[in-house]
Amino acid sequence: MPEPLLEAVGLTRRFGALAANEDVSLTLLSGECHAVIGPNGAGKSTLVAMLAGEQRPDSGRVLLAGEDVTVLGPARRARRGIARSFQITQLCRGLTVRENVMLAVQAAEGRSFRFFRPVRSDASLTAAADSALADAGLSSRAETPAARLSHGEQRQLELALALAQRPRVLLLDEPAAGLGAAETPALTRRLASLKGRVAMLLVEHDMDTVFALADRITVLAGGRVIASGTPQAIRADRAVREAYLGEVVDA
Numbered sequence: 001m002p003e004p005l006l007e008a009v010g011l012t013r014r015f016g017a018l019a020a021n022e023d024v025s026l027t028l029l030s031g032e033c034h035a036v037i038g039p040n041g042a043g044k045s046t047l048v049a050m051l052a053g054e055q056r057p058d059s060g061r062v063l064l065a066g067e068d069v070t071v072l073g074p075a076r077r078a079r080r081g082i083a084r085s086f087q088i089t090q091l092c093r094g095l096t097v098r099e100n101v102m103l104a105v106q107a108a109e110g111r112s113f114r115f116f117r118p119v120r121s122d123a124s125l126t127a128a129a130d131s132a133l134a135d136a137g138l139s140s141r142a143e144t145p146a147a148r149l150s151h152g153e154q155r156q157l158e159l160a161l162a163l164a165q166r167p168r169v170l171l172l173d174e175p176a177a178g179l180g181a182a183e184t185p186a187l188t189r190r191l192a193s194l195k196g197r198v199a200m201l202l203v204e205h206d207m208d209t210v211f212a213l214a215d216r217i218t219v220l221a222g223g224r225v226i227a228s229g230t231p232q233a234i235r236a237d238r239a240v241r242e243a244y245l246g247e248v249v250d251a
């Protein structure tokens with residue numbers, strides 16, 4: 001069994017009397033896609049926020065390649081290789097799609113914005129940005145102002161911004177949310193093409209996307225892990241079907 005790249009160890013996060021996460025443990029191996037599913041309010045976003053460093057657990061630890069990163073904030077975790085998509089707030093709407101990604105490449109390289117060279121003329125930034133745009137399926141829109149993208153294209157740009165950091169771990173919180181019926185399979189194909197190159201922790205309500213991508217699935221309900229295993233095992237799990245899957249998957 002390979003060593004986990006990212007590990008949640010007994011994470012608990014309370015809001016008042018409510019335990020949004022209660023003793024949640026899971027591992028993400030190099031190159032795998034591990035999906036986290038569960039009903040609304042199960043604690044999925046809280047878990048992602050703790051893995052990204054946006055929320056501090058009340059107890060438990062987060063390990064990245066064996067290093068305890070529990071007390072590190074999002075920026076320091078990002079520099080260690082944890083990227084989170086989708087955060088549209090990073091977008092500069094007046095710049096082109098490529099320029100936005102170039103800024104993300106530059107930020108990931110740790111260059112100061114105060115001293116940056118004119119963003120349009122840096123060949124190495126352009127090449128890295130174009131690679132991220134290709135992976136996100138957005139090459140044809142590189143010259144378009146970000147403000148003119150459709151909703152689906154904005155989600156692609158968010159993916160490109162995350163990939164521009166060359167992450168080891170990609171945290172994907174509901175990437176298919178708000179996408180149309182035609183856009184979701186395209187996103188799934190795009191994420192499938194990244195498998196093996198970057199480890200993905202995928203929170204998603206769309207079960208077609210989950211079952212197309214996941215190597216393993218962990219199911220949360222009421223803040224607790226109620227099952228974890230292969231997609232086949234999760235599909236067959238009675239407790240999962242009762243708590244969640246039976247409502248949406250007719251397998």
Ligand SMILES: Nc1ncnc2c1ncn2[C@@H]1O[C@H](COP(=O)(O)OP(=O)(O)OP(=O)(O)O)[C@@H](O)[C@H]1O
Pocket residue numbers: 015018019020038039040041042043044045046047
């Ligand atoms: N900042 C907060 N303050 C108080 N309660 C919160 C806060 N964030 C989350 N919660 C509560 O914690 C529980 C878990 O929420 P969370 O958003 O993690 O669930 P989720 O599985 O991501 O839900 P969804 O599928 O609807 O996005 C919910 O009951 C939610 O109301």
